[in-house]
Amino acid sequence: MAFQTMESQSNPQMTKDDKLSIVMFPWLAFGHMIPFLELSKLIALKGHRITFVSTPKNIDRLPKIPQNLSPLITFKKIPLPHVEKLPENAEATIDLPYDKVKYLKKAYDQLEQPITQLLQDTSPDWVIYDFAPYWLGPIAAKLDISSAYFSIFIAASLCFVGPVQNLIGVRDNNRTKPEDFTVPPKWVPFESTVAFRLFEINRVFDDVTGEDENVPAMYRMGASIDGCDVVAVRSSYEFEPEWLQLLEEIYQKPVIPVGQLPPIPQDHDSVDDNKEWKTIKEWLDKQAKGSVVYVAFGSEAKPSQYELTEIAHGLELTGFPFFWALRKKRGLADTEVVELPDGFEERTKERGIVCTSWAPQLKILSHDSVGGFLTHSAWSSVVEAIQFEKPLILLTFFTEQGLNARLLEEKKMGYSVPRDDRDGSFTRDSVADSVKLVMVEEGGKIYRDKVREVKGLFVDRDIQDEYVNNLLDYFRKHNQRARAQDAT
Numbered sequence: 133m134a135f136q137t138m139e140s141q142s143n144p145q146m147t148k149d150d151k152l153s154i155v156m157f158p159w160l161a162f163g164h165m166i167p168f169l170e171l172s173k174l175i176a177l178k179g180h181r182i183t184f185v186s187t188p189k190n191i192d193r194l195p196k197i198p199q200n201l202s203p204l205i206t207f208k209k210i211p212l213p214h215v216e217k218l219p220e221n222a223e224a225t226i227d228l229p230y231d232k233v234k235y236l237k238k239a240y241d242q243l244e245q246p247i248t249q250l251l252q253d254t255s256p257d258w259v260i261y262d263f264a265p266y267w268l269g270p271i272a273a274k275l276d277i278s279s280a281y282f283s284i285f286i287a288a289s290l291c292f293v294g295p296v297q298n299l300i301g302v303r304d305n306n307r308t309k310p311e312d313f314t315v316p317p318k319w320v321p322f323e324s325t326v327a328f329r330l331f332e333i334n335r336v337f338d339d340v341t342g343e344d345e346n347v348p349a350m351y352r353m354g355a356s357i358d359g360c361d362v363v364a365v366r367s368s369y370e371f372e373p374e375w376l377q378l379l380e381e382i383y384q385k386p387v388i389p390v391g392q393l394p395p396i397p398q399d400h401d402s403v404d405d406n407k408e409w410k411t412i413k414e415w416l417d418k419q420a421k422g423s424v425v426y427v428a429f430g431s432e433a434k435p436s437q438y439e440l441t442e443i444a445h446g447l448e449l450t451g452f453p454f455f456w457a458l459r460k461k462r463g464l465a466d467t468e469v470v471e472l473p474d475g476f477e478e479r480t481k482e483r484g485i486v487c488t489s490w491a492p493q494l495k496i497l498s499h500d501s502v503g504g505f506l507t508h509s510a511w512s513s514v515v516e517a518i519q520f521e522k523p524l525i526l527l528t529f530f531t532e533q534g535l536n537a538r539l540l541e542e543k544k545m546g547y548s549v550p551r552d553d554r555d556g557s558f559t560r561d562s563v564a565d566s567v568k569l570v571m572v573e574e575g576g577k578i579y580r581d582k583v584r585e586v587k588g589l590f591v592d593r594d595i596q597d598e599y600v601n602n603l604l605d606y607f608r609k610h611n612q613r614a615r616a617q618d619a620t
Contacts, residue, residue, distance in 0.1 A: 269359015
């Protein structure tokens with residue numbers, strides 16, 4: 133289902149008054165900052181001005197923006213306040229082991245005053261913010277600035293976690309123990325398998341219940357939704373129409389999908405990027421078409437030692453060439469460094485690469501020799517895989533990844549490595565069998581075909597453009613209504 137009629141399709145010449153000034157304020161995780169940046173670029177392409185706010189180290193690590201957009205996107209660096217127990221120089225989740233992320237949230241909450249000052253000084257038309265700054269909606273309203281909560285989580289995940297009243301604890305929803313999250317909730321009126329498996333919810337239950345010395349993630353999300361004028365979702369009607377419709381009913385406020393935000397491949401990388409990519413490309417060029425399994429679990433997920441060992445042996449058992457972007461530790465404060473099995477690199481050196489530094493994922497996925505992607509199911513990685521028609525082998529770790537995986541399984545867009553429901557354990561054989569199934573076996577043809585089939589819905593530039601136009605149309609009309617009300 134696409135939009136039937138839209139004024140913006142004619143793209144009339146914008147007057148100066150039509151141009152919007154927008155502040156972007158994502159959570160301090162690259163899985164959040166990158167979608168915020170992609171949306172910023174698409175909005176700037178329409179001639180609107182963006183102020184992208186984060187901490188100095190994070191802004192320095194973001195991908196460079198195209199030169200034609202640099203006059204319209206301003207990066208605003210706000211220093212992260214010092215918080216006890218937060219390791220030095222840690223400014224994003226990538227810099228920290230999971231148990232220390234709560235201190236990053238505490239530091240982030242102390243950005244309330246500088247963000248308020250920035251909004252007062254710049255008086256933007258809109259502020260678009262993430263789940264974490266639960267305090268920002270009321271501040272924007274007080275300053276007469278329109279606000280949008282932008283969810284990088286898909287609509288199915290948002291529906292699963294539920295109505296605002298449940299999230300902020302106003303209403304008892306009878307979900308008090310992990311097992312309650314392993315079945316679809318009562319407010320989902322249609323058949324669905326979207327729910328956590330027990331090991332998935334157990335890994336993040338402290339952030340659901342608030343037992344982590346901090347404001348729980350669910351409360352943050354609920355308050356962020358409650359305080360905004362409109363909810364923008366990284367999703368599309370072509371992909372999950374029933375979930376988007378349900379979400380609007382659950383939230384009782386406008387929900388606007390912004391498309392899947394497929395990244396535009398960069399053609400102006402730095403010298404270092406090109407040097408690293410040249411070496412990787414030379415190796416990929418030597419491999420047969422569709423033979424390489426690419427393995428990566430994002431910037432946050434780090435396998436346990438047991439998981440790492442089984443993944444390594446599983447890759448070895450496939451006999452396939454592989455490129456593995458591996459995180460052995462999360463930041464300098466992470467004392468639990470994981471190691472590859474003895475002799476693994478020596479035994480696989482002719483057909484595998486283990487990269488423990490940054491890997492250019494988009495370029496790797498775009499290469500013809502890559503025939504499958506073993507991934508954690510975070511949505512940016514899913515979109516990138518579909519963009520280049522790479523079938524998905526799913527191995528979830530935490531947060532919303534399990535919910536993403538269920539929807540992908542439902543739609544035959546991905547196959548999950550079989551695991552024990554209680555502790556999430558899996559075997560090297562299950563890894564090897566899953567990779568072989570999805571990449572080459574007849575039984576996995578449905579996954580290979582499905583990714584090719586849905587590619588157009590995910591990465592079509594005209595569809596994506598339409599979603600951004602729709603969002604901006606809503607922004608303008610909302611502000612016109614607000615001005616008209618103020619005038620009466």
